[in-house]
Amino acid sequence: MISFLMLLALTLAQPVAPAHWCYESQAKITSCTGPSQWTGNCQDNRQSPINIDTTKTILNSTLIPFQFINYDQKKSLSIINNGHTVEVQLDDTIRISGGGLNETYKAVAFHLHWSNSLDKGSEHTINGKSYAMEMHIVHIKNKYHNVSEALSENGNDEIAVLGFLIKSSPQIHSGFANLVENLRNIPYQTNEVGLKEFSLFDLIPKVDKLKNYYRYWGSLTTPECQEKVIWTVFHEPIHLHSDQILEFSRMLYYNKENESKMPIIDNFRKTQPLGNRQIFTSGAGILLPQAWPTLLAPLLTYLLAVFLD
Numbered sequence: 001m002i003s004f005l006m007l008l009a010l011t012l013a014q015p016v017a018p019a020h021w022c023y024e025s026q027a028k029i030t031s032c033t034g035p036s037q038w039t040g041n042c043q044d045n046r047q048s049p050i051n052i053d054t055t056k057t058i059l060n061s062t063l064i065p066f067q068f069i070n071y072d073q074k075k076s077l078s079i080i081n082n083g084h085t086v087e088v089q090l091d092d093t094i095r096i097s098g099g100g101l102n103e104t105y106k107a108v109a110f111h112l113h114w115s116n117s118l119d120k121g122s123e124h125t126i127n128g129k130s131y132a133m134e135m136h137i138v139h140i141k142n143k144y145h146n147v148s149e150a151l152s153e154n155g156n157d158e159i160a161v162l163g164f165l166i167k168s169s170p171q172i173h174s175g176f177a178n179l180v181e182n183l184r185n186i187p188y189q190t191n192e193v194g195l196k197e198f199s200l201f202d203l204i205p206k207v208d209k210l211k212n213y214y215r216y217w218g219s220l221t222t223p224e225c226q227e228k229v230i231w232t233v234f235h236e237p238i239h240l241h242s243d244q245i246l247e248f249s250r251m252l253y254y255n256k257e258n259e260s261k262m263p264i265i266d267n268f269r270k271t272q273p274l275g276n277r278q279i280f281t282s283g284a285g286i287l288l289p290q291a292w293p294t295l296l297a298p299l300l301t302y303l304l305a306v307f308l309d
């Protein structure tokens with residue numbers, strides 16, 4: 001009898017098997033672990049995403065332009081619905097260096113975050129303003145083989161994510177067209193389809209517009225939210241047509257085929273407290289136009305003086 005009661009007590013004491021993590025939009029309608037219950041480092045204080053208050057960013061001259069290596073390499077890659085987002089795994093010959101990073105990082109994959117409206121969907125916000133979507137290109141230090149190996153190390157910069165805000169525009173983005181058209185072929189979790197040849201440069205803004213970016217140290221924005229990410233959020237957004245943006249929430253589902261349908265909407269995490277962190281901004285292209293008048297005026301005065309002399 002006693003052993004039966006002990007057994008019963010033990011059984012009751014067992015935590016309920018944790019449901020799989022999910023976004024708030026899913027937690028509202030199904031049983032899963034929403035953001036407030038995410039485990040790992042998710043409740044710590046150097047989390048991502050954050051709001052970027054541009055009046056408080058600190059200009060940092062070490063934040064030089066990036067070198068994008070093989071971002072122009074055209075490849076036929078496949079896109080997968082992983083039940084949280086759509087993801088394209090990248091060839092590890094694609095790399096980044098410069099950009100104030102201490103070493104070269106290699107690309108692993110990119111994915112996106114969105115809503116079913118154009119006024120929200122991004123993870124980072126700028127001065128409290130959300131964008132329609134956000135694209136993340138995930139990189140790890142060149143010496144690592146995969147993300148799990150990078151996450152097993154203790155530094156705060158094992159992973160470098162490049163974040164691109166996405167804004168609606170009246171024009172179709174031809175670089176994204178094939179990807180967007182194929183979303184209908186991967187409605188359910190684990191669905192995968194091949195894309196026509198494309199390069200990352202077909203998707204992101206022109207390199208000369210990528211000199212300006214924000215930099216801070218944060219985390220992955222999904223469990224276990226490890227605080228090992230050096231973040232870059234570019235000032236220049238990507239412009240997609242509103243139909244292209246809305247196709248994500250219309251065509252894609254969190255669930256597997258033959259399970260009850262839950263559209264992927266609002267697969268972004270809310271902004272997290274900045275705490276005592278600082279956000280840096282690169283200066284290229286900002287400093288110069290402002291500096292010109294102050295440099296030019298004395299120069300002209302001098303030349304004029306010499307000339308009139």
Ligand SMILES: *[C@@H]1O[C@H](CO)[C@@H](O)[C@H](O)[C@H]1NC(C)=O
Nearest residue numbers: 058059060061062063100280
């Ligand atoms: C610029 O960033 C570097 C490297 O992260 C840091 O060591 C330095 O203190 C920063 N400088 C300023 C002026 O914030």
Ligand SMILES: *[C@@H]1O[C@H](CO)[C@@H](O)[C@H](O)[C@H]1NC(C)=O
Nearest residue numbers: 099100101102103156157230
């Ligand atoms: C570069 O390395 C130094 C020394 O380990 C570290 O303090 C700094 O945060 C690193 N900077 C970046 C951008 O990872």
Ligand SMILES: *[C@@H]1O[C@H](CO)[C@@H](O)[C@H](O)[C@H]1NC(C)=O
Nearest residue numbers: 143144145146147148149150
């Ligand atoms: C990641 O790379 C390490 C080291 O090469 C390897 O042992 C491990 O199995 C890899 N993990 C995955 C998930 O591929």
Ligand SMILES: *[C@@H]1O[C@H](CO)[C@@H](O)[C@H](O)[C@H]1NC(C)=O
Nearest residue numbers: 188189190191256257258259
């Ligand atoms: C879903 O249901 C259809 C029709 O019953 C079946 O043909 C298909 O194999 C099922 N798919 C999966 C992934 O179970």
Ligand SMILES: [Zn+2]
Nearest residue numbers: 111113136221
């Ligand atoms: Zn992301």
